[in-house]
Amino acid sequence: MSVVAAFLYHEGKRLRPVTLIDPACEHIAKDDFVWIGLSQPSESELADIAGNYGLHRLAVEDAGNGHQISKLDVYGDQLFIVARTAHLEGDHIAYGSTAIFLGKNFIITVRQGSARSHSELRAHLEITPELLREGPDYVLHAILDFIVDGYFPIVEAIEEDVLKMEQRMLAAFLTREEVTRIFTLRRELVRFQRVLGPMLEVGRKLVNLQLPRLDEASKPYFRDLLDHMLRVESAITGIRDILISVFEASHLLEQQRQGAITRQLAAWAAILAVPTAIAGIYGMNFENMPELKTQWGYFVILGVIAAVCIGLYIRFKRSHWL
Structure with missing residues (x-):
């Protein structure tokens, strides 16, 4: 079963579990909301949840595709977001995606590929009900912030590798393996930038556009999220410049x-x-x-x-x- 967690929340506290076709979800109280987390669901499970929550067919198709780029779409009064995830697994970067449906009193996440579980995030929010009381739009921010926070260890690991190579170059000539590593790091940076670019566009839309299910009170959270993305972008640009300098200096030496x-x-x-x-x-x-x-x-x-x-x-x- 691909349902990782599915609960109804009342005033920021977990009330009871729900199913994908729970008929009670059609009559959720104003201050309550449902948070459902799925991991690589089957087509039938997606069809069940789409029918119960009125999800758009195109959005459901995109949620089932783990190779979508990050994007934000509006379907009526619902918001659909695809966020590309990235985190370190050993010495390589593992990529995945998380599709998020935000509607009236519900938020649904669909994880594909190597996207990390949201169990720790959910547990953290549940012990701070004053945060969950903010509603589904705050949960949306928390999930996106969780995804973006996964970018920072990647940047730090690559930066550390590049700085070590720079020091090595100043002390002695780079070996063939080290020059090959420069090209590998550059390729990883290019791929990572392709993931980050569309995510930045999603962040800008969340901050600048008037979107359904997001009120003005949530804007500061998304501005903070965009700031985190811009910090990652700035760090990547700096690392890329250092990497180019290391290669050029090594070639000159x-x-x-x-x-x-x-x-x-x-x-x-x-x-x-x-x-x-x-x-x-x-x-x-x-x-x-x-x-x-x-x-x-x-x-x-x-x-x-x-x-x-x-x-x-x-x-x-x-x-x-x-």
Whole structure:
């Protein structure tokens, strides 16, 4: 059974459990509301709850699809929201979605994929009935805030990884595996931004538009929610800039290292060219060559070779080629 929790609340306190086709839900008192949580429900379960609460067919279809982007739609006097979820599972990001139906005296959530359970959130709200007394629109804010709060550990983990890589780059050259990790992190950031972008649009609509089932008293909560989203966006932008800087700096340092190696090789090649050239000339088998019969010619040639090589070495050393 995919029904995780389904209860009727009266003045912020749990009154009794309800079913998907509970006929009493058609006559809920003004100060009461129903909160139903579903996880990967079947088509028949969605059909039952749609019939009992008058949910729009298109919204129900979207709720059953776990690959929808975040969005906000209005169907008559009901509000339908899809919120993409993301949280860390080990060293990778797990994505899911939560569809939310907000209507007269009810809120229904449908979780798909790796979306986290709302059990802890529900328990927290139930021990603070003054919050639940605010009604379904406050529960909507609490659920969305719960989803957005799941983004922060992802940002912190990626930021920590990137900063460690930046320090590693300043201390030594990045390995091939570390460069590959840079591209992996960049790809994860791009995917995460694609999740966050539509969520920001949902947050702006909740703050700026006049929507059914949301009164002005709930606006401050949604402004706070939007502020959290903007903080996540700002952090992602900063991390992306650092990541680009790390890659570019690593590439520049690698070019400098290769240039230094090339200069060293060229300097040693020039130094070795002197004895090679002199030895090659005097190694030719000719009878009439200058200095061949000189008593001190051998030592003179060695001295010339040593002097030229030492002179070149000093010159290259001063030029920072060696």
